[in-house]
Amino acid sequence: MSAPPATVLRTGLSALLEAVAAEAPHLDVRAPSAATAPFAWDAGTAPRHGEGVEVDGPAVAFPTTALEVQQLVRLAARYGVSVVPRGAGSGLSGGATATRDQLVVSTDRLDRIVEVSPADEIAVVEPGVLNAALNEHLAPLGLFYAPDPASWRISTIGGNIATNAGGLRCAKYGVTRESVLALDVVLADGSLVSIGHRSIKGVTGLDLVSLFVGSEGVLGIVVAATVRIRPLPVARRTVTAFFASTAAGAAAIGAITASRVRPSVIEFLDEPTLDGIDAANDSGLRTRGAALLLIELDGFGIEEQTAELTTALEAVGARVAVESEADAETLWELRRSGRRLGDGSWFVGGDVAVPKSRIADVFAGFPALEARYGVAVSAVAHAGDGNLHPVITLPIPAGADPATVPAVLHDAADDLVRAALSVGGTVSGEHGIGTVKRDLAAEELIERVRIAQLAIKHALDPAGLFNPGKAL
Numbered sequence: 455m456s457a458p459p460a461t462v463l464r465t466g467l468s469a470l471l472e473a474v475a476a477e478a479p480h481l482d483v484r485a486p487s488a489a490t491a492p493f494a495w496d497a498g499t500a501p502r503h504g505e506g507v508e509v510d511g512p513a514v515a516f517p518t519t520a521l522e523v524q525q526l527v528r529l530a531a532r533y534g535v536s537v538v539p540r541g542a543g544s545g546l547s548g549g550a551t552a553t554r555d556q557l558v559v560s561t562d563r564l565d566r567i568v569e570v571s572p573a574d575e576i577a578v579v580e581p582g583v584l585n586a587a588l589n590e591h592l593a594p595l596g597l598f599y600a601p602d603p604a605s606w607r608i609s610t611i612g613g614n615i616a617t618n619a620g621g622l623r624c625a626k627y628g629v630t631r632e633s634v635l636a637l638d639v640v641l642a643d644g645s646l647v648s649i650g651h652r653s654i655k656g657v658t659g660l661d662l663v664s665l666f667v668g669s670e671g672v673l674g675i676v677v678a679a680t681v682r683i684r685p686l687p688v689a690r691r692t693v694t695a696f697f698a699s700t701a702a703g704a705a706a707i708g709a710i711t712a713s714r715v716r717p718s719v720i721e722f723l724d725e726p727t728l729d730g731i732d733a734a735n736d737s738g739l740r741t742r743g744a745a746l747l748l749i750e751l752d753g754f755g756i757e758e759q760t761a762e763l764t765t766a767l768e769a770v771g772a773r774v775a776v777e778s779e780a781d782a783e784t785l786w787e788l789r790r791s792g793r794r795l796g797d798g799s800w801f802v803g804g805d806v807a808v809p810k811s812r813i814a815d816v817f818a819g820f821p822a823l824e825a826r827y828g829v830a831v832s833a834v835a836h837a838g839d840g841n842l843h844p845v846i847t848l849p850i851p852a853g854a855d856p857a858t859v860p861a862v863l864h865d866a867a868d869d870l871v872r873a874a875l876s877v878g879g880t881v882s883g884e885h886g887i888g889t890v891k892r893d894l895a896a897e898e899l900i901e902r903v904r905i906a907q908l909a910i911k912h913a914l915d916p917a918g919l920f921n922p923g924k925a926l
């Protein structure tokens with residue numbers, strides 16, 4: 455790429471687009487148009503009822519190499535155009551949203567699995583590789599990549615890294631951060647740096663990999679990742695535990711913690727959630743109980759694990775069953791996508807995390823919240839790591855605008871976050887801060903810590919090129 459001119463006469467996106475045409479026509483950069491409108495939103499902020507879809511979106515670039523990412527970042531810096539890194543856009547916090555004066559750098563075509571090394575137990579991948587695609591590649595080798603957000607079929611490894619995505623199996627294997635060893639990152643000055651190490655251990659210098667994991671695209675663009683892979687478990691088994699009430703089920707989570715069994719997945723579904731899944735799928739779960747702990751065991755000694763888990767759960771009133779493979783598949787699919795929302799109701803979703811011992815307290819607070827705001831509140835929880843996904847709903851009266859979600863739903867959601875904070879929790883367990891939770895994050899982080907975070911951002915990205923208005 456030729457050197458930037460000594461004097462920049464023009465700034466902004468149109469100047470950048472002209473420079474691409476003149477200096478780097480090999481770069482695939484689309485100008486703002488109605489066709490780029492989907493890049494203005496992520497899954498959490500996209501219009502649910504069609505409003506605003508005629509509006510032009512941002513400019514969007516589709517680099518195919520790290521070098522092209524570097525070229526794009528240098529051009530954006532030269533013309534003062536802010537850059538929004540984007541994976542699949544499945545985020546739920548507005549982290550990848552973009553305006554028509556910004557440049558989205560999509561990782562769509564950075565989708566190569568560069569290396570799999572069973573001997574080192576690592577894979578090296580580009581950021582646009584889908585989580586599911588990596589696991590499909592690894593399965594014939596008897597290996598898997600553990601972090602499994604419920605969006606695993608549609609979300610990218612780069613997006614998972616930038617949000618430090620959690621998932622179902624994180625109960626046993628940890629969140630994305632525990633599976634990332636090294637990153638290649640394009641910084642705001644266009645330089646490409648490698649951070650971390652290929653070895654499982656490594657403590658040289660500050661842990662910049664941990665800093666970048668979960669940084670929501672505000673520090674740089676991840677262009678390659680070295681991730682940990684593991685042998686597929688010798689066995690997997692799905693166990694259900696149904697309870698007579700939400701309170702009884704939530705209280706039983708502690709019985710699993712107190713046992714010696716460490717399931718790979720522990721999902722908790724409360725009574726309204728089971729009702730909602732049944733209504734949408736005719737699945738009949740409520741005939742089996744009012745709340746469900748849906749559990750996966752894996753590894754050696756599966757019979758011993760099942761026996762100890764059953765004893766622990768039956769002692770606290772559960773009806774426990776080992777599910778057939780076919781039933782297990784149905785149950786996991788219902789858990790991942792059975793909760794269809796939005797038909798006839800306004801809804802606001804949430805993502806809070808609390809210490810495991812306080813999960814039951816959060817569920818116990820739902821009736822008071824419902825009474826205070828006149829809304830309905832339910833939740834599923836990644837119970838193994840204290841992460842709840844509450845949903846707050848209100849029926850849409852005849853004639854009301856489905857696109858105008860009443861403020862009361864957001865007020866109730868904010869109150870729920872504050873309830874989580876009051877028991878030692880955090881405003882987001884895995885979806886991130888993005889644009890939608892910045893105010894709440896400010897309630898959690900003390901001023902001195904926020905200043906430190908902004909100083910780190912400034913040190914790496916002094917002009918505020920990457921993803922302004924997000925996360926911090």
Ligand SMILES: Cc1cc2nc3c(=O)[nH]c(=O)nc-3n(C[C@H](O)[C@H](O)[C@H](O)COP(=O)(O)OP(=O)(O)OC[C@H]3O[C@@H](n4cnc5c(N)ncnc54)[C@H](O)[C@@H]3O)c2cc1C
Binds near residue numbers: 603884
């Ligand atoms: C149905 C559904 C279920 C979900 N379930 C879960 C779940 O169980 N657990 C969970 O954690 N999340 C879940 N999510 C949220 C979402 O899928 C995750 O946040 C996911 O990690 C986002 O990946 P993405 O590729 O879609 O990233 P995007 O949405 O495109 O981007 C997310 C953030 O990462 C940044 N980013 C993306 N790629 C890069 C890169 N290469 N370099 C730097 N920054 C980058 C973006 O700027 C943005 O801030 C779910 C979403 C949906 C729609």
